[in-house]
Every structure is written in C-alpha cells, then in structure tokens.
Amino acid sequence: MLNDSIxxxxxxxxxxxxxxxxxxxxxxxxxQWFTLLVTLTTFVLTLHLPAxxxxxxxxxxxxxxxxxxxxxxxxxxxxxxxxxxxxVVLVGFLSILGVLASWNAISTRTKEFxxxxxxxxxxxxxxxxxxxMFLYYGFWELSLVPMAILIAMFGRNRGPQAAIxxxxxxxxxxxxxxxxxxxxxxxxxxxxxxxxxxFLSQYGALLSPQALWWVSLAFxxxxxxxxxxxxxHGWLADVFSEAPTAMAMVVAGKLGLxxxxxxxxxxxxxxxxxxxxxxIALAAIGVLYGALVAxxxxxxxxxxxxxxxxxxxxxxxxxxxxxxVGLNGAVYHVINHEFSGAAFxxxxxxxxxRYGTYEMSKYGGLAAKLPRMATLYIITxxxxxxxPILNGFVGxxxxxxxxxxxxxxxxxxxxxxxxxxxxxxxxxxxxxFFGPESHLVASHPHSDIxxxxxxxxxxxxxxMLVLGVASPYWIRTIDTAVSRLAQNVAHVTSTLTTTIAxxx
Amino acid sequence: xxxxxxxxxxxxLIIAATSVVVLLAIAVRRNHAAAFGLTLAGLAAGICxxxxxxxxxxxxxxxxxxxxxxxxGLLMAASLFIALxxxxxxxxxxxxxEEFYVLLLVATLGAMTLTASxxxxxxFLGIEILSVALYGLIAYLRDRSLPLEAGIKYLVLAGSSSxxxxxxxxxxxxxxxxxxxxxxxxxxxxxxxxxxLGLLIPGTVLILxxxxxxxxxxxxxxxxxDVYEGxxxxxxxxxxxxxxxxxxxxxxxxxxLSGADRSPRLLLVxxxxxxxxxxxxxxxxxxxxxxxxxxxxxxxxxxxxxLVAAEVSSRLGVxxxxxxxxxxxxxxxxxxxxxxxxxxxxxxxxxxxxxRGLFWRRPVLALIFTAMLLSxxxxxxxxxxxxxxxxxxxxxxxxxxxxxxxxVVTSTIGLFYYLRVVxxxxxxxASERLVPEPLPRRTPAVSVVLVALSAFLIWFGVFPSxxxxxxxxxxxxxx
Numbered sequence: 006m007l008n009d010s011i012x013x014x015x016x017x018x019x020x021x022x023x024x025x026x027x028x029x030x031x032x033x034x035x036x037q038w039f040t041l042l043v044t045l046t047t048f049v050l051t052l053h054l055p056a057x058x059x060x061x062x063x064x065x066x067x068x069x070x071x072x073x074x075x076x077x078x079x080x081x082x083x084x085x086x087x088x089x090x091x092x093v094v095l096v097g098f099l100s101i102l103g104v105l106a107s108w109n110a111i112s113t114r115t116k117e118f119x120x121x122x123x124x125x126x127x128x129x130x131x132x133x134x135x136x137x138m139f140l141y142y143g144f145w146e147l148s149l150v151p152m153a154i155l156i157a158m159f160g161r162n163r164g165p166q167a168a169i170x171x172x173x174x175x176x177x178x179x180x181x182x183x184x185x186x187x188x189x190x191x192x193x194x195x196x197x198x199x200x201x202x203x204f205l206s207q208y209g210a211l212l213s214p215q216a217l218w219w220v221s222l223a224f225x226x227x228x229x230x231x232x233x234x235x236x237x238h239g240w241l242a243d244v245f246s247e248a249p250t251a252m253a254m255v256v257a258g259k260l261g262l263x264x265x266x267x268x269x270x271x272x273x274x275x276x277x278x279x280x281x282x283x284x285i286a287l288a289a290i291g292v293l294y295g296a297l298v299a300x301x302x303x304x305x306x307x308x309x310x311x312x313x314x315x316x317x318x319x320x321x322x323x324x325x326x327x328x329x330v331g332l333n334g335a336v337y338h339v340i341n342h343e344f345s346g347a348a349f350x351x352x353x354x355x356x357x358x359r360y361g362t363y364e365m366s367k368y369g370g371l372a373a374k375l376p377r378m379a380t381l382y383i384i385t386x387x388x389x390x391x392x393p394i395l396n397g398f399v400g401x402x403x404x405x406x407x408x409x410x411x412x413x414x415x416x417x418x419x420x421x422x423x424x425x426x427x428x429x430x431x432x433x434x435x436x437x438f439f440g441p442e443s444h445l446v447a448s449h450p451h452s453d454i455x456x457x458x459x460x461x462x463x464x465x466x467x468x469m470l471v472l473g474v475a476s477p478y479w480i481r482t483i484d485t486a487v488s489r490l491a492q493n494v495a496h497v498t499s500t501l502t503t504t505i506a507x508x509x
Numbered sequence: 510x511x512x513x514x515x516x517x518x519x520x521x522l523i524i525a526a527t528s529v530v531v532l533l534a535i536a537v538r539r540n541h542a543a544a545f546g547l548t549l550a551g552l553a554a555g556i557c558x559x560x561x562x563x564x565x566x567x568x569x570x571x572x573x574x575x576x577x578x579x580x581x582g583l584l585m586a587a588s589l590f591i592a593l594x595x596x597x598x599x600x601x602x603x604x605x606x607e608e609f610y611v612l613l614l615v616a617t618l619g620a621m622t623l624t625a626s627x628x629x630x631x632x633f634l635g636i637e638i639l640s641v642a643l644y645g646l647i648a649y650l651r652d653r654s655l656p657l658e659a660g661i662k663y664l665v666l667a668g669s670s671s672x673x674x675x676x677x678x679x680x681x682x683x684x685x686x687x688x689x690x691x692x693x694x695x696x697x698x699x700x701x702x703x704x705x706l707g708l709l710i711p712g713t714v715l716i717l718x719x720x721x722x723x724x725x726x727x728x729x730x731x732x733x734x735d736v737y738e739g740x741x742x743x744x745x746x747x748x749x750x751x752x753x754x755x756x757x758x759x760x761x762x763x764x765x766l767s768g769a770d771r772s773p774r775l776l777l778v779x780x781x782x783x784x785x786x787x788x789x790x791x792x793x794x795x796x797x798x799x800x801x802x803x804x805x806x807x808x809x810x811x812x813x814x815x816l817v818a819a820e821v822s823s824r825l826g827v828x829x830x831x832x833x834x835x836x837x838x839x840x841x842x843x844x845x846x847x848x849x850x851x852x853x854x855x856x857x858x859x860x861x862x863x864x865r866g867l868f869w870r871r872p873v874l875a876l877i878f879t880a881m882l883l884s885x886x887x888x889x890x891x892x893x894x895x896x897x898x899x900x901x902x903x904x905x906x907x908x909x910x911x912x913x914x915x916x917v918v919t920s921t922i923g924l925f926y927y928l929r930v931v932x933x934x935x936x937x938x939a940s941e942r943l944v945p946e947p948l949p950r951r952t953p954a955v956s957v958v959l960v961a962l963s964a965f966l967i968w969f970g971v972f973p974s975x976x977x978x979x980x981x982x983x984x985x986x987x988x
Contacts, residue, residue: 146889154931177921181917191905
C-alpha cells in the first residue's frame with residue numbers, strides 16, 4: 006500500500022510544508038524549525054526506498070500510474086530505479102543540510118526563502134521520480150523558477166543579473182526540449198517514458214533518422230546546459246557566487262546528468278553512441294579547463310564553481326564511455342560530488358558568516374584559532390580531491406579506469422587533472438588555514454563550529470568515509486539499472502564491459 | 510422570424526436591454542452605484558442565460574450555437590470583471606461616471622454579435638457597434654491629454670480599417686453575390702473558377718486588413734501600444750480581452766467552416782502575419798519600459814500565437830484556440846487588474862518605478878501579478894503553459910513545424926521582459942524610507958476577484974480537464 010504512494014508522498018510533503026510556512030508567523034526561529042521538521046520527514050520517507058528496494062527486479066519500482074489528463078494522453082506516472090533511488094535520498098539529505106546552512110545566513114525574508122526552498126525540493130524530487138515525460142517536463146521547468154527568484158532576491162551584489170542569466174541559459178534549451186517531446190508524442194502517442202522507450206527500440210528504425218537525431222540533440226542540449234557541460238557553463242560561476250549556499254548546493258549537476266542518463270542513453274542509444282566522441286572530448290576539455298581556471302581564482306566561491314565544472318565533466322566522461330563500470334562510477338560520483346561539494350559550500354558559508362568575504366587572499370592562519378573547522382575543511386577537501394578511502398576516490402577511480410579502456414588519450418588528460426585538483430584545493434587550505442595570521446583574521450572575534458553547524462557537517466564527514474569504504478552497498482543498487490542500460494547502448498564495447506565487470 | 514429565434518437571441522437581448530435601462534436610469538437620476546449595480550445584474554443575467562438558451566440559427570445573420578454561447582459567456586464574464594475594476598477607478602477620477610457603463614455594455618454587445626455572426630453583414634455590424642462604443646470608452650477621461658490622444662488615434666485608425674473592411678465585403682459581394690461565411694469560405698477555398706470577376710482575392714485581403722487591425726496583428730499593430738498606454742487601465746483591459754476575443758472567436762469559426770481544404774495562398778498570408786506578430790510583439794517589448802506598453806506588445810505576440818491555432822484549425826486547433834483564449838483572458842485581466850488597483854488618481858501605474866519593490870509593500874498583489882506574468886510567459890503549473898502546450902500540440906498534429914519553431918523561440922525571448930518586471934517587483938528598496946506615495950485605497954471586491962483569477966490560473970494549469978470538456982462540448986457542433 007505504502008509502496009504505491011510513497012513517491013507522491015516524498016514529492017509533495019515539501020509542497021505541503023511550503024504552504025504551511027506561508028502562514029507561519031515571522032517570529033523567532035519558528036519557520037526554520039518547521040522547515041527542518043519538513044525536510045527531516047522527507048528524508049526519513051526517502052529512506053523507505055532503499056530499505057524496500059527489490060534488487061532482483063529490473064525496471065522501475067514503487068510505481069504509481071494514474072490517469073491525469075485524457076487529451077492529450079498524459080498520465081501521473083511515478084517510479085524509481087536503481088539510478089534515481091539514491092538521487093532521491095540524496096535530495097532528501099541535502100535539503101536538511103540546506104536548512105541548517107541557511108539557519109543564520111538567511112536572516113531577512115525568511116518566509117519567502119523557506120517557501121521557495123521547499124517548492125524547489127518538490128521540483129527536484131519530481132524530476133527524479135517522474136516517468137511521464139510531460140510531468141517530468143513540468144517539474145523540470147518548475148525547478149528553474151524558485152531557483153531564479155531566490156538568486157535574484159538573495160544575491161550578494163548582482164543577484165537579478167545572475168538570475169536572469171541563469172534563467173535564459175536554462176530556459177531556452179528547455180523550450181526546445183518541449184518541441185522535441187511533442188515531436189515524440191506525435192509519433193508515439195504517449196508521453197510515458199517506459200512506453201516511449203519500448204516504442205523507440207522496436208519501431209525507432211522506421212522513424213526518420215535525421216529527425217531522431219535532432220530530437221536527441223534537443224534533449225542533450227537542454228540537459229547539457231543544466232549540468233553544465235564545458236562550452237555552456239557561462240552561468241555557473243555567477244550563480245555560484247550570487248546564490249545563497251542552500252541553492253548553490255543543488256543548482257548544478259545531478260538534474261542534468263540524471264536526465265542525460267535517463268533520456269539520452271535510455272531513449273536514443275544509437276544517437277548517443279554517435280555523439281559520444283564529441284561529448285567525451287568536451288568532457289575531457291571541461292575537466293582540464295575547470296581545474297586550470299580554478300587554479301587562478303581568488304574568490305573561493307568561484308573557485309568551487311570551476312572545480313564543480315571539472316568534476317561534472319568527469320562524470321560526463323564516465324557516462325559517455327557506456328561501460329557498466331563507467332556508468333556505475335558516474336552515478337556514484339554524482340552522489341558523492343553533490344554531497345562533498347555541498348559540504349564544502351556550507352563550510353565556505355560558515356566562513357563567510359564569520360568574516361564577510363570569500364576572498365582567499367584576505368585569510369591566513371585560521372587553523373590555530375579554529376581547529377575544529379580546519380579539520381572539517383581538510384576532510385572535505387580530501388574527499389573532493391579523491392583521496393582513497395574517502396568517497397570521492399571511488400567514483401573517480403571507476404570512471405577513469407573504465408575510460409582508459411575506451412579512449413586512452415582523453416583519459417590520460419583527465420587523469421592528469423586529478424593532480425591539478427589536488428593542487429588548487431590544497432592551495433586553498435594552505436592560504437586560508439596556515440601561514441601567518443592575516444589582518445582580517447586578527448581583527449575578528451573567533452568562534453569555532455557551533456552545535457548546529459556540527460549537526461550538519463559531522464554526519465556529512467562520517468558519511469564521506471562510509472561512502473568511501475562501503476561503496477558496494479550503494480553500487481549494488483545502481484548496478485541493477487545501469488547494467489541493463491549499458492547493454493542497450495554499447496553492444497560495440499560489450500567485450501570490454503564484461504572483462505572489467507569480471508575483474509570487479 | 511419565429512418566437513424560437515427570439516428566445517435564442519436571449520443573451521444579446523439582455524445586454525441590449527440592460528444598456529437601455531442604464532441609460533434611462535441615468536436620465537431619471539445620476540447615481541454611480543445604481544448604474545454599476547444595474548450593469549452587474551444585466552451581465553450576470555446574460556451569463557446565466559447562456560446556460561439554458563436553446564441553440565438556433567436566428568435569421569441568416571446570427572448563428573446562436575453552443576460555440577457562440579460559450580464565447581458570449583466568456584466575454585460577459587470579462588466585462589463583469591472590467592465593470593468591477595472600473596467602479597473604484599472612476600470613483601477616484603471622473604465626475605460623470607454613469608455613461609461609462611452604457612458604453613461598456615454596448616461594446617460588449619458588439620463583441621458578442623461577432624461571436625455569433627455567420628454572415629459578413631453581422632460581422633460589420635458587430636465591429637461597428639464595438640468600435641463606436643470603444644471611441645467613447647478610450648477617451649472617457651475627457652480632461653486628460655493621453656486618453657484623448659489615444660481615443661483620436663483609435664478613431665482615425667479604426668475608422669479607416671472599417672472602410673477597408675466594408676470595401677472588401679463589397680468586392681466579395683460583387684464577385685459572389687452571397688455574403689454568408691459558409692458559402693464564401695467554400696468558394697474561396699474550392700478553386701479559382703469560383704471567382705467570376707477576379708475580385709475575390711483583393712476583397713479577402715481587404716477584409717483581412719480590417720480584421721488584422723482589430724486583432725492588432727503585425728503589420729497592423731501600430732496603434733496598440735499608444736492606445737493601451739493612453740486608455741484608462743480598465744478600458745485597456747477591455748480592448749485587450751473583449752474586443753479581441755470576439756473578433757478571434759469569429760475568425761476561428763470562419764476557418765473551421767472552410768474545413769481542411771483551405772486556399773494555400775490564404776494560409777501563406779496568415780502564416781506570414783502570425784510569424785510577424787510573434788516576432789514584432791516579443792522583440793518590441795524588449796525595449797519598452799512602460800508596463801502598459803509591454804502588455805500591449807505582449808498581446809500582439811499572443812494574437813500571433815492564437816493565429817497559429819486558427820490556421821491549423823482542425824478540431825484540435827479550435828479546441829487549443831479556445832483554451833488559449835480563456836487562459837489569455839484570465840492572465841490579461843489579472844495583470845491589468847493589478848495595474849488598475851495600483852493606479853493613483855493622477856495617472857495609471859505604468860512605469861517600472863511604480864512596481865519597484867512592490868512585493869515588500871503589497872505582497873499579495875505582487876504575487877498575483879507575478880503569477881499572471883509567469884503565465885503569460887508560459888511557465889508550467891499555470892494556464893498559460895498548458896495553453897501554449899495545446900497550441901504546439903495542435904500545430905505538431907498538422908505538421909506546422911515552422912510556426913511551432915517560431916512560437917517556441919519567440920516565447921522564450923518573451924520570457925526576458927516578463928522576468929524583468931518580476932525582477933523589479935522583488936527588488937528590495939535600498940532603505941525603507943524609499944516607500945513612495947501612499948498607495949491607493951484598497952477595493953476588497955476587486956482583490957477577491959483577482960485572487961479568484963489566480964486560482965483559475967493555477968486550476969486550469971493543473972487540472973485542465975473540466976475546462977477542456979466544456980470546450981469540447983461547446984465546439985462539438987461546429988464540426
């Protein structure tokens with residue numbers, strides 16, 4: 006019984022919470038406590054999914070399929086598979102971190118903030134659980150609106166500009182996505198993902214290959230902007246430096262990457278294989294570019310933005326290798342990177358709350374004053390660098406090892422950047438926490454991590470270790486969905502896939 | 510003409526009678542509230558009458574079918590809302606307020622005639638009733654220069670466009686000897702041999718000019734921004750909705766009559782007009798900093814979108830067009846309702862400055878306005894999104910890919926200027942002292958209606974099925 010409606014429950018608990026928030030008084034921390042309660046509830050609900058996940062079953066689970074609009078044929082169809090299950094849990098967990106990170110950082114207009122924050126949760130969860138493509142599109146577009154408003158309202162200096170940039174960047178390709186969806190609908194007569202997939206695999210050859218190519222390109226472009234993939238990343242740095250921490254945590258990465266895996270690989274395997282060389286090249290360039298630009302940033306938020314471009318490009322590399330290992334690594338790295346990146350952004354936010362600047366050069370010698378914060382910073386940094394036994398290592402290793410078999414040249418370039426990653430992250434740590442005490446640090450009172458921040462960050466740090474050591478537990482779930490997908494896409498590279506899978 | 514015919518004209522009769530009653534009431538004694546009350550009662554009775562009046566072909570001129578009743582109901586509901594808006598608006602500005610309602614009713618009557626016409630004579634009749642009343646409405650605030658200027662501009666342009674229309678109708682009549690839509694549409698679309706004197710095509714083009722002017726389609730859109738800006742805000746709402754809605758209902762009916770086999774030349778001309786309107790509306794709005802002008806350009810673009818529906822007028826197309834029109838009515842009335850409420854006694858609130866930080870002063874109004882603008886832009890969960898979606902789906906059904914492409918691209922361009930307004934509203938003033946002049950007094954009735962419109966907006970955006978069923982029921986007969 007619960008299995009049928011659990012996904013609706015997960016998706017719409019935040020919305021219900023948002024409407025309660027709209028009527029709460031602005032006194033004290035009422036709104037914060039209530040939002041925390043809502044996010045905790047959502048998170049506990051999401052844990053139902055892995056707990057009752059059926060490993061033997063391929064395809065989608067926890068499905069709910071109801072009629073919604075009869076003409077055109079649009080259904081309310083939800084469901085998750087091994088890929089989306091953990092992403093849903095991830096969104097649930099990050100939302101708690103988001104509330105804790107905004108606890109003091111958002112001091113004015115709290116009601117507006119938490120209302121939009123919760124709507125944003127619903128939109129993101131909806132993207133991961135929708136199996137009707139119209140429904141999916143609705144959530145996808147919806148996820149842009151609260152984000153843009155929040156960036157405009159809470160931007161540091163140039164909020165509105167960053168918001169409009171973000172919106173236009175992401176919305177124009179999304180509109181073309183709608184045209185592509187409608188084209189598919191006019192051929193298949195359904196918006197249902199599963200049925201469309203079946204139709205395309207059976208009758209895809211009957212459709213005009215040129216039209217299919219354009220349609221798959223429209224899908225890919227919409228998602229690639231949202232990731233963002235290398236030449237389309239123009240919005241990211243501005244959004245990162247303007248958006249409040251809780252929003253910067255979730256703006257990039259998982260939505261776009263998940264959609265690429267789900268739709269481009271799922272619906273258009275043939276076209277994806279054709280475009281793979283280009284995507285792999287862009288991914289490798291992105292990895293290198295992100296690291297190199299991050300190396301010269303002084304603003305730590307911009308630094309982390311470019312580092313994010315690098316990491317996301319690495320994931321893209323894993324996806325377009327079309328091996329089971331690479332895809333496993335890609336999905337796992339999405340989770341890990343979102344997670345560690347979020348933790349790092351929270352840490353940056355904490356620093357900003359205390360000292361009022363993101364400029365690295367103004368800091369120095371913090372480690373002696375704030376030992377606990379320094380510890381957390383270093384653990385998160387090591388996780389982002391990809392140190393073995395921490396979570397970042399697993400995904401990176403899987404992606405790189407599988408890509409060597411497929412495209413050694415690009416793989417070497419990407420691997421070299423691992424060193425660069427370590428370079429700029431450690432440089433940041435060194436500048437901020439070690440060396441002589443700077444004027445800024447000396448002139449401010451010191452307060453180390455407080456209980457609320459610890460409540461968010463210590464479990465995160467522990468999880469980084471757990472995710473790094475016990476990766477098979479998660480990958481087992483992801484593997485159920487990914488292996489079928491990889492079979493679909495890459496019969497060309499099948500020999501390689503099996504050999505690597507056997508080794509593992 | 511039998512008794513049955515008269516009964517089926519009931520909605521028209523009620524509105525016509527109401528206008529006379531209001532006129533007589535004014536002659537007896539001037540009372541704003543009384544004129545207002547009578548108008549509301551008449552419009553409400555008219556709306557009710559559309560539900561049970563038996564459909565019928567009332568004379569050769571008027572086809573009172575369910576399609577006509579549906580649009581009449583829509584037009585009267587819009588007029589009702591505009592009357593509500595005008596009450597507070599006029600009370601603060603004008604000494605002689607009562608005739609406004611007479612003009613409003615007469616103009617509504619003209620638009621309603623259009624929805625029912627099946628003959629070029631009733632088309633001309635409807636347009637003239639509508640236009641003549643509109644001259645008065647636009648220039649109703651006589652002691653101000655902007656409305657007067659807008660009124661004269663509209664008078665001159667509408668007058669000349671009526672001349673085009675009349676001339677076109679005359680040419681068509683000279684050629685075919687008939688004026689009812691069904692025959693004319695059939696003769697235009699069938700073959701060239703239908704034309705005896707070769708006057709059919711010039712005649713059609715001239716008629717198209719007249720219609721294009723009324724709908725503010727490019728390249729006949731020049732008057733729109735000036736009239737929208739100059740007219741009092743409630744009248745702007747009337748021009749944007751009732752006047753265009755009636756004309757559009759007629760256009761949809763005309764094209765549905767000609768069916769699938771339409772003249773390719775006419776289709777080409779319409780495609781060019783639609784594309785030009787979408788481009789002109791959305792691009793010109795980018796450079797405007799006046800809210801009323803932005804809404805004017807936006808309405809040009811929306812008429813372009815709607816023309817796509819007229820062009821692909823399969824059953825799907827007409828349904829999509831009707832849905833779009835309902836959504837458009839809701840959004841434009843909502844948006845201009847907010848503008849009216851914010852207008853002070855001296856001038857209408859049409860500058861960006863009037864909206865800066867609105868959210869922090871009047872959160873509910875700002876949220877309503879935001880919802881309306883997002884819906885105009887076509888963001889999911891709003892009626893505007895589904896409406897656009899149905900349009901694109903209808904276009905895809907008849908493979909009008911170029912039109913769809915332009916529609917999608919221009920509507921994303923359109924996003925930019927809607928968002929700019931939203932951004933201005935959410936912009937927090939640098940300090941609290943920046944709060945401008947005291948806001949005009951609140952009018953609870955209008956606020957309630959505005960909230961209801963927002964509710965409709967979301968409702969149609971999430972559960973369109975009831976509205977779709979109603980539309981299917983209404984257009985069932987014309988196919």
